[in-house]
Amino acid sequence: MSTRIAFLKGHGTENDFVIVPDPENAVDLSPAAVAALCDRRAGIGADGLLHVVRSAAHPEGRAMADEAEWFMDYRNGDGSIAEMCGNGVRVFARYLQRAGHVAEGDLAVATRGGVKSVHIAKDGDVTVGMGRALLPGGEVTVSVGGRSWPARNVNMGNPHAVAFVDDLAHAGDLLAPPPFSPASAYPDGVNVEFVVDRGPRHVALRVHERGAGETRSCGTGACAVAVATARRDGVDPGVTGTPVTYTVDVPGGTLVITERPDGGIEMTGPAVIVAEGVIEAEWLENALH
Numbered sequence: 541m542s543t544r545i546a547f548l549k550g551h552g553t554e555n556d557f558v559i560v561p562d563p564e565n566a567v568d569l570s571p572a573a574v575a576a577l578c579d580r581r582a583g584i585g586a587d588g589l590l591h592v593v594r595s596a597a598h599p600e601g602r603a604m605a606d607e608a609e610w611f612m613d614y615r616n617g618d619g620s621i622a623e624m625c626g627n628g629v630r631v632f633a634r635y636l637q638r639a640g641h642v643a644e645g646d647l648a649v650a651t652r653g654g655v656k657s658v659h660i661a662k663d664g665d666v667t668v669g670m671g672r673a674l675l676p677g678g679e680v681t682v683s684v685g686g687r688s689w690p691a692r693n694v695n696m697g698n699p700h701a702v703a704f705v706d707d708l709a710h711a712g713d714l715l716a717p718p719p720f721s722p723a724s725a726y727p728d729g730v731n732v733e734f735v736v737d738r739g740p741r742h743v744a745l746r747v748h749e750r751g752a753g754e755t756r757s758c759g760t761g762a763c764a765v766a767v768a769t770a771r772r773d774g775v776d777p778g779v780t781g782t783p784v785t786y787t788v789d790v791p792g793g794t795l796v797i798t799e800r801p802d803g804g805i806e807m808t809g810p811a812v813i814v815a816e817g818v819i820e821a822e823w824l825e826n827a828l829h
């Protein structure tokens with residue numbers, strides 16, 4: 541690692557991230573380094589890390605460099621890699637704007653889940669075009685304590701199991717990943733959302749994120765929940781030809797999700813930079829040994 545590494549801290553509806561700007565992909569962010577940085581007691585603390593790299597400088601971004609200058613190399617807080625992070629893209633865009641790399645308005649961001657279109661509004665909210673949800677079907681069950689629920693399998697680039705519950709408290713303390721079956725449904729693990737109704741086209745969720753534990757928000761999770769709720773409600777914009785919008789309350793705020801007739805999903809919410817600083821190389825060396 542280089543001797544002093546700049547970082548920022550940001551969040552989107554309290555889904556929080558360490559941001560490491562590294563345009564030329566010069567910083568060696570091993571899984572152990574990411575986990576140390578995201579540790580809430582011994583490190584900076586975050587649900588995940590946004591490694592900001594020029595697409596052309598990253599092996600997984602290079603093929604998208606013509607469409608999107610910047611690649612979001614997203615890592616979960618435990619150091620694992622995920623395909624996509626919806627709140628992460630919004631905070632990533634906020635960082636690019638704050639750093640002067642992009643202006644308000646439209647931009648494209650390369651991710652492992654493909655190129656995402658982002659809009660930074662004058663009012664401060666950031667919208668991301670998340671692409672389409674895949675609904676693989678099949679029966680899935682999730683359990684907590686003595687309770688079990690059927691869950692909808694939704695893929696937003698990353699895997700989700702969406703369970704409708706009577707009370708969010710029934711999800712318990714969510715200190716461990718909720719067991720699911722069959723195991724073959726999610727060979728690489730899953731993000732699990734527990735959902736209650738709040739009103740017409742308005743729901744609330746709690747989420748256990750793969751690689752992070754219970755978090756205060758999950759953007760891909762909120763999109764998965766909006767789509768699962770629409771289908772439960774008998775609403776499919778692909779059939780009606782009319783967009784549908786759901787308000788999704790998360791513990792850390794509110795996200796607004798619209799599904800369009802072509803299946804495209806847009807998510808809008810706040811994206812905030814909280815602080816910036818420098819990681820001490822000596823601390824990181826010690827943390828890793």
Ligand SMILES: N[C@@H](CCC[C@H](N)C(=O)O)C(=O)O
Nearest residue numbers: 622625626627698758759760
């Ligand atoms: N918080 C994210 C999702 C991050 C990835 C997830 N934990 C996974 O492993 O798939 C979001 O806002 O979408």
